[in-house]
Amino acid sequence: MTSTDVSFELITALLILGGAVLALIRAVKGPTTYDRVLAVNVFGTKTVIILALLGYIGNRSGFLDIAVLYALVNFLGTVALLRFVESRRFFQ
Amino acid sequence: MSDPVLLINVILLMIAVGAAIAAMWTRDLLGAVMLMGIYSLLLAVEWANLFAMDVSYTEAAVGAGAATILLLTALTRTGTREKAGPNFHPTALLTVIVTGAMLIYGTADMPRFGDPQAPATVNVAPEYIAQNVGKVDAGEDGPENDFGDHVPNAVTAVLASYRGYDTMFETAVIFTAGVCVILILRPLSPSARRETAQSQEGA
Numbered sequence: 384m385t386s387t388d389v390s391f392e393l394i395t396a397l398l399i400l401g402g403a404v405l406a407l408i409r410a411v412k413g414p415t416t417y418d419r420v421l422a423v424n425v426f427g428t429k430t431v432i433i434l435a436l437l438g439y440i441g442n443r444s445g446f447l448d449i450a451v452l453y454a455l456v457n458f459l460g461t462v463a464l465l466r467f468v469e470s471r472r473f474f475q
Numbered sequence: 476m477s478d479p480v481l482l483i484n485v486i487l488l489m490i491a492v493g494a495a496i497a498a499m500w501t502r503d504l505l506g507a508v509m510l511m512g513i514y515s516l517l518l519a520v521e522w523a524n525l526f527a528m529d530v531s532y533t534e535a536a537v538g539a540g541a542a543t544i545l546l547l548t549a550l551t552r553t554g555t556r557e558k559a560g561p562n563f564h565p566t567a568l569l570t571v572i573v574t575g576a577m578l579i580y581g582t583a584d585m586p587r588f589g590d591p592q593a594p595a596t597v598n599v600a601p602e603y604i605a606q607n608v609g610k611v612d613a614g615e616d617g618p619e620n621d622f623g624d625h626v627p628n629a630v631t632a633v634l635a636s637y638r639g640y641d642t643m644f645e646t647a648v649i650f651t652a653g654v655c656v657i658l659i660l661r662p663l664s665p666s667a668r669r670e671t672a673q674s675q676e677g678a
Binding site for chain 1: 479480482483486487490493494497501505506508509510512513516517519520523524528531532535536539540543544547550551
C-alpha cells in the first residue's frame with residue numbers, strides 16, 4: 384500500500400465522519416421532530432458507508448453483507464419512528 | 476495517525492460517547508430514543524470492526540431496531556416530556572463510581588489477553604477441540620452417519636451438547652419477558668385510554 388492510498392482513505396474517512404458529526408448535531412439540536420428523524424436516517428446511511436469503507440480498507444468483503452443488513456434495520460427503525468410521530472400509538 | 480482504521484475507530488467512539496451524553500442530557504424523550512438508536516448503530520460498527528459479527532448483528536437488530544420500537548411503545552403510555560427535576564443525583568453517581576471501581580479492581584486478577592496458560596484454555600477447551608464432546612454413541616442398531624457419531628463442528632457440539640439446557644431456559648426467560656411486555660403494552664380499553672390521555676395532559 385503506497386502513501387497516496389492511505390491519504391486518500393484518510394480523507395474519505397474524515398469526510399464521512401465529519402458528515403456523521405453534523406448529523407449528530409442536528410439530531411441533538413433539531414428544533415422539530417422531523418429534523419431528528421431525518422438526522423437518524425442520515426446517520427444510518429453513514430453507518431452503512433463507514434462499514435463499506437472499513438471493509439475496503441481492511442480488504443474484508445464480508446462487511447458489505449453487514450452493511451446491507453444495517454440498511455434494512457435502519458429502514459425499520461425510521462418507519463417505526465414515523466408511525467409513532469404520526470399517530471402517537473402503535474395498536475389502533 | 477497513518478492507520479485509517481485506528482483513526483476511524485477513535486472518531487466513531489467519540490461520536491458514540493457524544494450521542495450517549497446527549498441522550499441523557501435531553502428532556503425530549505422522543506429525541507433521546509433516536510439518540511440511543513444512533514448510539515446502537517455506532518456500537519454495532521465497532522463490534523463489526525472487532526470481528527464480533529454475531530454481537531454486531533444482535534446490536535443492530537436489537538439495539539437499533541427492536542429496542543427503538545419497544546421504547547416508542549413505552550412512550551405511547553408515558554408521554555414524551557421528562558419531568559423537571561434535579562440534574563445531579565449524588566447517590567447515583569456514588570453507586571456508579573463504586574461499581575466501576577470494583578469492576579476495574581476485578582480485572583487485575585484476569586489472565587493476560589491470549590495467555591496460553593489461562594484457565595479457559597487449559598481445562599476443557601482441549602477436549603472440545605479434540606471432538607470428544609457431543610459424541611453420541613448410536614449403538615450397533617443406531618443410524619449411520621458420515622461424521623462418526625459426533626457433531627462435525629466444535630462450536631455446534633458445545634452448543635448442542637453442553638449448552639442445551641442453558642439455551643432451553645434462556646428461551647423460557649425470554650418467553651416470560653415477552654409475555655410481560657405484551658401484558659404491559661397491550662391495547663387499552665376505551666375507558667383506560669381516556670384516563671391515560673387525561674394524565675398525559677395533566678403532566
